[in-house]
Amino acid sequence: MSGSIDSISDVKNRGEMIRFFETAMNTSAQSLKEEQKLIAGTNLAKSFIIETHLRSPENLLQTKSKIQLQIKETEDRDLRNVSISFKDKRKEIGKFILDSKDSRFWVFHTLERSTLSKRLIRHLVESSMSKLDNIWLSREFLTDFIEDKPMSEFSAGFETDIPESLSDQDYISKMSVRVWGTASRKALRALRDSHLRNTIALRAVRARFIVGEEQDQLYADERLTHNGVLSASGTSANIHVQTVSNVIKKYERIIIEIEKSVRKTKFVQDIQPQYLKVLGKISDVKKFVELLYANMHRLRIFGVPSKVSTNYYRIPAIDLHNGDKLDLEIYPEGIRIVLWPDACGNTILRLENRLQKFVNADIVRSVADES
C-alpha cells in the first residue's frame, strides 16, 4: 500500500479496513509530526456516527436528496463499500465503508477530505425524511471523553440571537475559540471557571488514546466533534475503531434510558418527562424564555410560549425535523420536557446540544428530583 492515500479502495472485510486505516493514520501522524500539518494527499481517518431508523443500508438508496449512492456488499455482512456522489457533479465521489453492526448507530468510515465527506454525509442525513440523524454530544459527554487522557485540542462555539427586549443588557452574541497544545485542558478549565462559562459550548475535543507500555505502545489521536465525527491519526486503527465503538455504546446507554421513560406505558400519563437544568437557577425565567424563543429557528423547534404563572412558562412545541410533539415547561429550576409516546430519544439530546450552543452552555440533562 502506498504512503499517500487520498481515498479508500473497496475493502473485502474488516481486517482489510483496519489495514487501510492504519496506513492512513500512520501517514497522517508522521506528516503532522514532521510538517506540523497534513501534507497534500494525506487525510485523517474519519468515522461519522449516524443514528438510523432504517432497516437496512440498502434503504439508503431511496434517499430523496441531491446525492446518489452505490452500495456493494463485502464478505462481512455488516460491512459495505458505499460510494456517494452529487447527482449533478458526478466527479466528486466520496468512498465510505459503512459499518452497520449496530442496528441503531451506523458508522461511515472514510479517508476522504474532510470538507467533501462532511458535505456528502450532511446531504445524506438532512435529506427529506431520511430517517437518519447525527448523534448529539453534550459538553459533559465531550468532557468525559478526554478525562484522564493527554488532551491536545478543543474548540468551543456559541451563537445566539438576542431579542430586542434584552438588547440593553451585556451579552455575548457570538463566541468562537479553538485551542491547541498540551495546555488546552488548563485553558478549557480557565474558561469554564470564568464568568464566560455559559458561552463555552464545546464543539470538539482531541485526546490521545494509548494502549501498551513503553516500546510496544500504540496510540490514536482522536478528535471527537459534538455531532459524532471522530478523526484520527496515530499508530493503531484498532484503537480508533474501539474508540468509535465506545462512543456509540455510551451514547446508546443514554438514548435507551431516555426512551425507556417515553415508551408506551399502561397509562399514558405515566410517561416520565426529561429535565434540563441550568447551573444554579434561571434567575429571570421571562428573559430566558424570550432568549429561547428568539433562537427557536436554530433549535429547529417551533412553539408559542405562554405564561402559566409568575416565573413559569409553557411551550407546546413541535420538532421541525419530524413533526413530533414535545412540551417544554420552563421555571427557575430548569426545563421539563415531555416527549410524547414513541418519540425518538435523540430529540432530547439534540435539544440539549443546541440549547448549549444557542441559548446557554450551562444547560445539562438531569434526572427528576421531587421538589
Add this chain to the structure above:
Amino acid sequence: MSPNASNHTILVNRIIAMLVPNNGWPSPFYEMGHKLVTIEDTFNVGVQGKKTCNPDVLTSNREKNNLLLFECKGGKNIEESQLETYLSVAPLDVNRLVTVKNPEKLSIHFVYVGQKFAALKQSISKTLAKIRKQKTIENPTSEIDIIESTDEIIMVHSVSGYAWDKNLIKGISISPGTFPMYFFPFSSNDDMEWILSNVVRSVIHLVTKKESIDPSEVTLSPDEVTQDLFNMVFPHISSAAKRELSKLVDDCFKRLQKESKLKNKIYRLGIRGNPLSFKINEGVVKDLQKLAKEIEEGQSQSSLDRYYHL
C-alpha cells in the same frame, strides 16, 4: 407573552399530576392509592335524578372502597344548589362511572380545591348553615374537605376525618413549575390565545404525520385535533366534555380559516400534509414566530386579523 393559564386549568392539572407516580413532583393521591376515573363527567343524583353532579375530577380507591370528587374553584363563591347536590350523592348515583365492589359501604368525599382557602371555607360554612337551616337535606351522605392550592403550598383542610396523605395534611411546599401543565392543556375557562398555542401545535403535528400526497386532500376534524391535544387523559374525559373541548377547537379552526389568505399562508408555512416532501426551513420558523408574535399582540383585541400579516 400570552396571558396566564386559568386557575381552573392549573388546578385540574395539579390534581391529575398528584395521581401520577415518581415523575419529579409530589404524588400524594397516588401514594393514597387513588386512580383517575373521570374528568368533567356528569351523573344524576337521587332516585328521581332531577339534580346533576359534575365534578371536575373523580378518583377512586378500590381497596378502601372510596371515591374523591374534586371541584376546582378559581374564585371563592359556592353555589348553594351545587353544594346541596354534592351532599345528597349516594353510592347508587355513581354506578355508571365506576364499578364499586361494596356499594353499601362506599364512602364519597367531596373536595373543593382552590387558591383562597379562608374565603372558600367561609363561603362553604355559610352555604352549609343555610342548607341546614332550610333542612333541605336530612342526612347528608358526603363530607366536604378543602384543598388549599396556592403558588406556594398544597394543603388539605379536612373536616371529614378521611385518611389523607400525611404530607398533604402538613402542607407540601411548592414553587413555580412544580406541577406540569401537559395533562389537560386547556378548558373553556382559558383565553383563546392560550388555547390557540396548543391547537396550532397539534394542527402542525397532525398535518405533518398525514400520509396524503395532495395538500388539498388534507382534512383535520376538530375531534381529531381534540384527541391529539388531550391524549394523555382522553379515555377519562366524559363525552360531553369532549364535545365542549372539540367546540373550542372548532372555534379556533373557524378563526384560523376565516380568511382564505390565511389558508394560503398555512400552506406556505410548509403545512402541506405531505410527509414525503415536508421540510421546514429556518425562514418558515421565522414566519411561524411572526405568527406567534401576532397572537400575543392580538390578545387585547381578541382578533386574529394579525395572524395574516406574515
